[in-house]
Amino acid sequence: METHDHDHPDVHQKSAAEPAPRYYEIMETAVRELLVEKKLVGPGEISRQIEVLDSRTPALGAKVVARAWVDPEFRARLLANGRTACESEFGISFYDDTKLIVLENTDKIHNLIVCTLCSCYPRPVLGLPPDWYKAKPYRARAVREPRAVLAEFGTDIPEDVEIRVSDSTAMVRYLVLPQRPVGTENFTEEQLAEIVTRDAMIGVVRVNLENRSTP
Amino acid sequence: MTSAPPTTTKHPTGIVKALGEEPVFKPGDPVRISIRYPVGHYRVPMYMRGKRGIVELILEPMAVNNEEEGFGRNAGSKGYYYRVGVSLTELWPGYAGSPQDRLVIEVFECWLERI
Numbered sequence: 281m282e283t284h285d286h287d288h289p290d291v292h293q294k295s296a297a298e299p300a301p302r303y304y305e306i307m308e309t310a311v312r313e314l315l316v317e318k319k320l321v322g323p324g325e326i327s328r329q330i331e332v333l334d335s336r337t338p339a340l341g342a343k344v345v346a347r348a349w350v351d352p353e354f355r356a357r358l359l360a361n362g363r364t365a366c367e368s369e370f371g372i373s374f375y376d377d378t379k380l381i382v383l384e385n386t387d388k389i390h391n392l393i394v395c396t397l398c399s400c401y402p403r404p405v406l407g408l409p410p411d412w413y414k415a416k417p418y419r420a421r422a423v424r425e426p427r428a429v430l431a432e433f434g435t436d437i438p439e440d441v442e443i444r445v446s447d448s449t450a451m452v453r454y455l456v457l458p459q460r461p462v463g464t465e466n467f468t469e470e471q472l473a474e475i476v477t478r479d480a481m482i483g484v485v486r487v488n489l490e491n492r493s494t495p
Numbered sequence: 496m497t498s499a500p501p502t503t504t505k506h507p508t509g510i511v512k513a514l515g516e517e518p519v520f521k522p523g524d525p526v527r528i529s530i531r532y533p534v535g536h537y538r539v540p541m542y543m544r545g546k547r548g549i550v551e552l553i554l555e556p557m558a559v560n561n562e563e564e565g566f567g568r569n570a571g572s573k574g575y576y577y578r579v580g581v582s583l584t585e586l587w588p589g590y591a592g593s594p595q596d597r598l599v600i601e602v603f604e605c606w607l608e609r610i
Contacts, residue, residue: 379554381578396540423542426583427592443583443596449538450576450601451558 336407338478346473392483393454394422400448433484456483524550548581574604
C-alpha cells in the first residue's frame with residue numbers, strides 16, 4: 281500500500297481562499313453536524329471513512345492485475361471470486377460489503393463497466409471513480425453505443441470481438457482484467473503493475489506500453 | 496408458458512431445502528424483465544424493463560431485496576440476484592455495433608419472468 285504524502289485537513293475547516301460554499305455543500309455540512317450533534321455518528325467516523333477511501337487507489341487494482349498476469353493460479357482464484365482473492369492475498373477489505381466479479385478481457389471479449397443508475401464502482405480496489413464515470417453522457421452512452429464511446433477513448437475494438445458491457449446496479453462491483461500487452465515478457469510483477477491504468481481496469485482502454493501515465 | 500413444476504433437490508445427506516432457499520432460475524434460462532413502474536427508486540434501469548435476456552450466473556449467496564429494504568419493508572427475507580445477459584441489438588433497435596455485443600446486468604429475482 282502506498283504511503284500518504286499529504287496531510288488530512290480538518291474536514292470542518294475551509295481555507296479563506298476558497299469560494300463560499302454552495303447549496304449542497306451547506307446541506308452536507310448541516311446534515312453532518314446534526315448527525316454528530318445527535319450522536320448518530322461519532323466525530324471521528326467521517327474522517328476515518330475519508331482515510332479509508334484515500335487508502336484505495338488504482339495502484340491497488342494494478343497490483344492485483346499484475347499478479348493475475350504472472351500467477352495463473354492466482355488468476356483462477358481471482359476470476360472465481362474477486363473479493364476473496366483480493367481480501368486474502370492483498371488484504372483489501374470490502375468495507376461496503378460488495379462482491380467483486382473480475383471480468384477477463386480476451387481475444388474474443390472486451391469488457392466495459394458502467395453504472396447507469398449512479399456511480400457504483402469497485403471503490404475498495406480502485407478508490408474514487410473519475411468524474412466522467414459519474415457523468416450522464418458516459419453512463420447513458422456506454423450501454424447505448426459502447427463502440428463509439430471506446431473510440432473516443434482511442435480504443436478500437438474489431439467487429440469480431442464481442443463488447444460486453446456490465447451495468448453495475450446492485451451489490452456486485454466489477455473490475456476488468458485487461459490483456460497483458462505483448463513486449464512485457466521480461467517485466468517483473470512490479471513493472472507490470474506500473475503499466476496498468478485505472479481506465480484499463482474500467483475497460484475504456486487497453487493496457488499498452490505507450491500510455492503509462494495514470495491520473 | 497410451459498414452466499416445469501418445482502423440482503426437489505435432495506442433498507446426498509437427505510436434507511431437503513425449503514422453497515425459496517434455492518434459486519428459481521438457472522444459467523441458460525430465458526427470462527423477461529418485468530414491466531412495472533412502482534413508486535420509488537428501483538434498481539432496474541428503465542431501459543431494461545420488458546427486455547428479454549438469458550440468465551448467465553446465479554449470484555451467491557442470497558441477498559436481501561435492497562429495494563424493499565430501502566423502504567424499511569424487508570423482514571429479513573432473501574432472494575437471489577442473477578447476472579442477466581441481453582443482446583445490444585435486442586436492447587436498441589438499429590444498434591450499429593456487432594450483433595454479438597452484449598450487456599450484462601444484475602437483476603433481483605422478483606423482477607424476472609420465465610419465458
